Amino acid sequence: MAHRVLIAPVMKFGRMSGSLKLGTAALAALLVSYACSSDETGDAGSASTASGVTCIDGLTAITLDPADKTFTLDGKNSPPVTFTANGTFADGSTAALDPNRLAWTVSRADDTDPGVIAAGVLTPYPYAGGIVTVTATDTCVSGATTATFILDVTIGQPNDPADWTTEPVVGEPSATIVYPSDETRFPRNLYRQLFQWYTNGFLEFRLVYEGPFSKVTVYTDGVHATCATATPAAGCWQADETPWLYIAGSNAGATATWVVDSLDESTMPPTIRRTPPIDIGFSKEDVKGAIFYWSTTSAGVRRGKLSSPDPEDYIVGKPIGTTYPDGDVVQCVACHTVSRDGKYLVAPVKSADTDSLWITEVTNAAPPNPLVKDVPETGGHGFATISPDNAHVVVSFKQDHMWMIDRATGAHIVDLPTQAFGGGTHPDWSPDNTQLVFASNTGDAPGDSSLVVIPWTGSDWGQPTELLPPLNAQSNLFPMFDHAGQWIAFANGNGGHGDTTAQLWILPGAGGTPIELALANQVTNNVVTDGQYQNSQPTWAPPGDLDWIAFNSKRPYGVVLAEGTQQIWVAAVDLDKAASGEDPSYPAFRVPFQGLEENNHRAYWTVDIFEGTGGGGQGGSGAGGSPCQSIVQEGDPCSPIEDCCEPGTLCDTLDNGENYICIAPIVN
Numbered sequence: 001m002a003h004r005v006l007i008a009p010v011m012k013f014g015r016m017s018g019s020l021k022l023g024t025a026a027l028a029a030l031l032v033s034y035a036c037s038s039d040e041t042g043d044a045g046s047a048s049t050a051s052g053v054t055c056i057d058g059l060t061a062i063t064l065d066p067a068d069k070t071f072t073l074d075g076k077n078s079p080p081v082t083f084t085a086n087g088t089f090a091d092g093s094t095a096a097l098d099p100n101r102l103a104w105t106v107s108r109a110d111d112t113d114p115g116v117i118a119a120g121v122l123t124p125y126p127y128a129g130g131i132v133t134v135t136a137t138d139t140c141v142s143g144a145t146t147a148t149f150i151l152d153v154t155i156g157q158p159n160d161p162a163d164w165t166t167e168p169v170v171g172e173p174s175a176t177i178v179y180p181s182d183e184t185r186f187p188r189n190l191y192r193q194l195f196q197w198y199t200n201g202f203l204e205f206r207l208v209y210e211g212p213f214s215k216v217t218v219y220t221d222g223v224h225a226t227c228a229t230a231t232p233a234a235g236c237w238q239a240d241e242t243p244w245l246y247i248a249g250s251n252a253g254a255t256a257t258w259v260v261d262s263l264d265e266s267t268m269p270p271t272i273r274r275t276p277p278i279d280i281g282f283s284k285e286d287v288k289g290a291i292f293y294w295s296t297t298s299a300g301v302r303r304g305k306l307s308s309p310d311p312e313d314y315i316v317g318k319p320i321g322t323t324y325p326d327g328d329v330v331q332c333v334a335c336h337t338v339s340r341d342g343k344y345l346v347a348p349v350k351s352a353d354t355d356s357l358w359i360t361e362v363t364n365a366a367p368p369n370p371l372v373k374d375v376p377e378t379g380g381h382g383f384a385t386i387s388p389d390n391a392h393v394v395v396s397f398k399q400d401h402m403w404m405i406d407r408a409t410g411a412h413i414v415d416l417p418t419q420a421f422g423g424g425t426h427p428d429w430s431p432d433n434t435q436l437v438f439a440s441n442t443g444d445a446p447g448d449s450s451l452v453v454i455p456w457t458g459s460d461w462g463q464p465t466e467l468l469p470p471l472n473a474q475s476n477l478f479p480m481f482d483h484a485g486q487w488i489a490f491a492n493g494n495g496g497h498g499d500t501t502a503q504l505w506i507l508p509g510a511g512g513t514p515i516e517l518a519l520a521n522q523v524t525n526n527v528v529t530d531g532q533y534q535n536s537q538p539t540w541a542p543p544g545d546l547d548w549i550a551f552n553s554k555r556p557y558g559v560v561l562a563e564g565t566q567q568i569w570v571a572a573v574d575l576d577k578a579a580s581g582e583d584p585s586y587p588a589f590r591v592p593f594q595g596l597e598e599n600n601h602r603a604y605w606t607v608d609i610f611e612g613t614g615g616g617g618q619g620g621s622g623a624g625g626s627p628c629q630s631i632v633q634e635g636d637p638c639s640p641i642e643d644c645c646e647p648g649t650l651c652d653t654l655d656n657g658e659n660y661i662c663i664a665p666i667v668n
Contacts, residue, residue, distance in 0.1 A: 053103045055140035061088040062097065062136055062143025071124070075153035075246055078115070078126040085120065085136045085143065102136040109133075110252035110284040111188060112245075124149055127242065128249030129213030149213065151250050155243060156219035158263075164206060164219075168261050168274035175200055175235065175260045175275055179558030181526045181587035182278035183519070185546060185572035187287035188248045189307045192240045192592050195258070196227060196558035199235045202262035202273070207237055209247045211256030216246045226596075227559050234559035235260075253284030253545065278526070281586075283572075289542040290608035291550060291591065292338050292345065293568050297598045300333040301347065303366070304593040305608065311593050315349070315360075315367040322367045328353045330367075335444075335602065338362065339386040340431055340483075342607035344371075344407065346384045346393055355379045357395060359410060364610045372410035381444055385427040385436070396425045398442050404461075416461050421452050424464075428480045428488075430509070433458065437467065437479045437488055447495035449475040451488070451507065467511050474501070482540045482547065485509050487575060489538035489549055502536040504551055504571075504585075506578060515578055517549070517585035520571035524555045524587075534566065541605045547573040550591070550603040557590050567594055568603045632662045 063086050071081060083104075085097040099120035106122055108114040113125040114132045122134060129151035135144040158164050176198040180186075186193065195207065199222060207218040222235020239247060247256060257277040264271040287306055292314065295302045300316025315322050315333050322330040329352045336347035345368050349358040357378035360368035375395070382397030386407065394416065396402045400423040402416045418424040421440035428437050435456055439449040450469050455462035467488075468476055475495035479488050486509050493502030504517040521531035533555040541548035550570045556563040571588040578584035594600060632638040632645050638661060645662035 053101065053137075053139055056087065056097070056101065056138045058089040058091065059087050059097075059138060059141050060090055062086070062102075062138075062141055063088070064134060064136060064143050064145040066147075067145045068148075070148040070150060073124060073126055073129060073149050073151045073153075075127060075151060075242075078124040081122045081124065081147060083117075083120045083122065083134055083136070083145070087141075097136075097138075099136075102138055105135045105137075107133050107135070111286045112249040112252050122147070127151075127245045128252075130250055130252070131213070151214040151216070151246060153214070153246050154217045154219070158206070158219045159204060163204075163263055163265075163270045164261075164272065166269065166272055168259075168272040170274045170276060173200060173264070174273040175202060175205065175262045177258070177260055177275050177278055178234065178525050180278075180280060180589055181523045183281070183523075183586055184589055185281040185283070185586045186248060186589060187306050187548070188252045188282045188284070189286040190244065190248065190589075190592065191307050191309055192238055192244060193589070194224070194226060194236055194238045194558070194560070194592070196234055196236050196560065197222070197260050197275070198559065199233045199262070201233075202264065204263040205235055206261040206263075206272070208259050208261065209256050211247075211251035212254055214246060214250035214256070216243065218243070230559035236559070248282040252282050255279045255281040281572075284545045287541055287544055287548060288608065288611060289605050290342065290610075291568065291603050291605050292336060293603040294334055294336060294601045295598050296334075296566075296601065297595075300330065301336050301345070302600075304591070306591070306593075308593050312366055315345075315347075317350075321351075324367070324370070328373075335381055335383055336604060337384050337386060338604045338606040339390055340388050340606060341390070342609040344386055344390060346386060348378065348380065348382050349373070357382065357384060357397075357410075359393065359407060362609065371408070375405060375410040376412065383426050385429045387429050388431050388433045394427050394429065394436060396423070396427055396438070396442070399423055400442065402427060402438065414461070416454060416464075418452075418454070418464055421450065421464060421466075422446075424452065425449075426478050429456075430481050431483060431485045437481065439475075439477045439479060439490075440466075445475070445477055445495045445497060445499060447475045449477055449495065451476045451479050451490060468507055468514060471505070471514060477502075478537045480539055481509060482575075483543045487578065489540060491536040491538065491551075493536070498534065499536070500532045500534055502534050503531055504535050504538055504549065506573070506584070513581065515581065515583060517571065517573070518583045520549070520551075520573075520585035520588050525558060529555075533563070537602045539603050539605045541570075542607050547575055548605075549573055549585075550605050551588075552601045552603065553588070557596075561596055565596075566599050566601055567591070568600050634662045634664060636662055638662050 065084050087097045088094050104117045106114045106117040112128045115124040129149045131146050131148050133146050179196040205220055205222050209216040220237050224236035227234045227236040259277045260275045262273045264273050290305050292301050292303050298316040299318040301314045302311040303314040304311035317330050317332040332350045333347050338345045345360045345362050354373050357375040358370055359372040360370050363369050378397050384393050384395045386393050392404050393407050394404050401418050402424045404413045423442040424438040426439045436454050440452050441449050448470050451467045452464045453467045454464035471492045474492050477491045479490040488507045491502045492505050493499040503521045505514045507514040521535050522529050533553045535553045538549045538551045548570055552566050553569045554564050554566050568591040569588040572586040574584045
């Protein structure tokens with residue numbers, strides 16, 4: 001919950017109005033005026049705070065005015081709102097309270113900034129509508145009210161405003177919304193999103209995003225470099241940080257409708273042609289964590305966050321291999337895993353000096369710090385998982401068994417008794433440190449695999465048992481526990497590389513009936529498809545008000561990217577629906593910090609231990625580790641690929657992608 005507090009400084013009282021009649025208790029309270037001691041004596045009237053705000057003698061209730069009022073914001077200026085506090089006293093009298101004698105707070109039920117309040121004067125957050133709660137207290141008695149802010153913002157200008165004055169006509173001919181899909185849920189702190197539609201011959205558009213606390217109107221010609229070559233012709237508008245905050249910050253925890261209006265100039269006067277609306281929703285809370293993903297384009301692991309404009313080359317082999325101070329040059333990294341607390345990363349690494357599983361420390365600045373670079377029998381591709389206490393690592397490298405090693409040294413400890421299941425692959429350690437789940441058989445993506453669990457006592461492994469036999473006579477692969485250990489996400493398909501049939505499912509952690517994530521699998525570009533997009537390698541986000549699963553998929557991305565390139569996608573998941581046996585998923589969105597030319601797999605989403613420090617993918621273009629051409633000052637033009645902005649700023653666009661400048665990020 002966003003929460004702002006400012007305790008007013010102590011001020012002397014001025015002359016009282018002769019028309020103000022005070023009860024005995026009220027008058028006594030004013031005369032005392034901070035005379036109460038800070039010592040605790042057991043008397044409520046003597047309690048105080050370090051700031052000097054103390055309990056007012058005889059005060060029994062505080063009411064605030066205006067109460068439950070609605071205000072309008074324009075996204076630029078925030079006229080202050082003054083609240084007055086009235087007190088009711090034990091003798092039944094009432095009186096206005098000096099705002100400087102009270103501590104004031106303003107808060108929201110979501111992570112959007114609520115604004116700032118001091119001495120009863122609220123400066124609203126100008127970029128987002130919503131409901132804020134204003135509270136005043138003398139530390140013994142509190143009073144509260146709400147203020148509802150409705151954001152009404154217009155971005156851009158039409159060629160002729162008079163053309164847009166008639167009521168829209170819904171139905172064909174109109175534009176066609178392509179991306180995002182209806183009912184998609186987004187993190188409220190997503191950095192940017194590219195809205196896409198087929199123009200169907202129209203040239204001027206009005207986009208309207210309307211939720212319970214905002215209306216954002218965008219006039220655009222739909223021209224955007226990213227979708228300029230789309231066939232058929234398409235329009236795009238990119239909601240960068242500020243406009244995204246208008247829409248998502250205003251409706252955190254709620255949904256908004258989106259429509260595209262097209263100006264039909266074949267009639268006189270012009271007709272406004274409106275698409276049917278789609279609904280998009282937003283999380284109440286910021287979605288945290290860093291996403292470490294395997295980019296085959298860079299032959300390594302890149303790191304990014306949803307609120308980052310670009311990923312960074314964290315440890316890669318292309319186009320310039322990560323080079324360590326000892327001279328070792330990385331050539332390829334694959335099949336990585338990150339600890340649940342975000343502190344360690346393990347991955348098979350081929351370098352100039354090694355061909356082994358590396359155990360590394362996750363560092364704020366790339367690359368990670370190698371702790372172990374030589375683990376016997378771990379050459380080539382393989383998989384590993386780290387215990388939640390970071391003491392051990394279980395590895396699987398194409399043998400008839402898995403084995404456990406010491407995380408600190410890489411030394412072999414014990415083989416796991418998995419021979420009865422043909423060995424094992426894709427292990428994942430449960431967050432409560434009591435068991436391991438894996439896919440039976442060996443290799444990168446074997447066929448006919450069961451999901452198997454094996455208990456762990458903290459010192460010994462028990463006997464493995466089958467949790468889920470091959471579903472649909474196919475293969476269960478890439479299992480992963482959610483953050484609470486209550487659910488396991490996995491992929492089901494034929495197995496093998498390039499398995500188009502792979503689909504996402506979840507299963508109760510204790511076993512039971514699996515549930516297909518049908519909406520996440522099948523809904524693409526606002527069409528229900530057969531979902532044959534190699535949807536695989538699911539990973540859970542750190543916990544929040546919604547759950548999220550990242551996965552790789554070769555589905556098309558709107559009008560921009562045709563089917564065929566593996567990229568990282570994310571779908572929201574409502575586990576309350578799963579508990580009742582329903583499909584808990586929503587249609588997926590593409591992670592926006594990826595390059596369109598990247599081919600990406602195995603997103604691993606974990607706690608970002610550097611949250612708020614600039615780590616976790618805050619910098620770098622993902623272009624192979626090339627140095628910045630220059631350092632650009634705030635307000636100056638920049639290239640998002642070649643330049644670095646001065647500290648505290650980022651290279652971003654405020655005009656639909658035409659120009660980029662170094663700007664300070666908005667704190668939301």
